[in-house]
Amino acid sequence: MAQTGIAVYDLDAAYTERFCQYMNEVPGQDYEFHPVYEKEQLNRMISSREVGGVLVSDALKEEYPLFIGDIHVGYLTREPMEEEGEIFRYQSRGEILEVLDALMEREDTSVKMFVFVGAGAGCGCSTTASACAQGLAREEKRVLYINMNSLGDAGCIFQGGNPRDFQYLLKELETGGDLDAAMAAVLNRNSEGVYYYDNLSAPLSLMDITRAHMEIFLKRLKDSGEFRYIIIDSSFSLNHGLLEACRLADRVILVSDGIYTSNQRVHKIWCLFKTLGCGLCKKSVLLYNKFHEQYGRMYENPELPMAGSIDVLSPGGPSQIMEQMIGHEALREVLR
Secondary structure, three states, X not given: XXXXXXXXXXXXXXXXXXXXXXXXXXXXXXXXXXXXXXXXXXXXXXXXXXXXXXXXXXXXXXXXXXXXXXXXXXEEEOOOOOOOOEEEOOOOHHHHHHXXXXXXXXXXXXXXXXXXXXXXXXXXXXXXXXXXXXXXXXXXXXXXXXXXXXXXXXXXOOOOOOOOOHHHHHHHHHOOOOHHHHHHHHOEEOOOOOEEEOOOOOHHHHHHOOHHHHHHHHHHXXXXXXXXXXXXXXXXXOOHHHHHHHHHOOEEEEEEOOOHHHHHHHHHHHHHHHHHOOOOOOOEEEEEEOOOOOOOOOOOXXXXXXXXXXXOOOOOOHHHHHHHHOOOHHHHHHOO
8 A cells, every 4th residue: 555645744853854754764654754854845845745744833824724635734842732633743653653543534524615717808707617516526526616807707607597696696696684694695506506696686786785794704704615716707807896805715716818918807807906905916826727729828927826728629619628628736825
């Protein structure tokens, strides 16, 4: 049986070396421990999925959450602790392996939020966000798609007959109505299991939503735990509500088709994120939809990681293109 790689990075490099030597002394065990001496090296191993688990000093908790995609993370402590993910470093090999087994068997039950921000009309932002939602639903994951596009075009992909939409929910929120009841009344579900909030009536009023109202709504949604994944599609709409969604998101995906005006807009959004701070740049990645084979050019910014590129797709409407995108490696990378 293949061993599971465990990357070990402690702030004390000598301890890292000794720990890995000690843990690897017994042949035929389930894990192989790899010493890591630089944070950049650890980040590369995580990004390339070279290991299935990571053990770091408990001083690095803020930088490395319990789950990084499908990678499990544990924290080496100097005192016996009972908090989740912690492993007391001064105990026997057998005791460490027992705790590590439990750590690797944990299931990530946290709510993940992804915000898709389009560089312009027709760059494929809504189609990409919809493909992510549909793909998760096919994996039997409970997913909610929220249409925050100022053009309100989710109906062309997820068809629903609910006369109440996202605007109704926002109105109830602004007037102090029953938010939980409004969230239930607005909810749609397509035939393959994607739940969604549509946005068809007066969508441009999204521009007036405040950050405070959006924070109340999204925190209530996450705290309810009803959905494992929340996909927010803003297309090319940039407003206070969206910026609050970006602040609360686990990842922000900037979608561009590579034409000149789209790249200009990506650059402006990036500069805005840098000005606002709040960790927006750190959680942002670029997804390139190569729809224009002859004149599309990728936006180049060494500070903005590239999540992937989706090559030219055959002609078709949004639903047909979405079907082709589902399962694409670039989308799997975005959701890790």
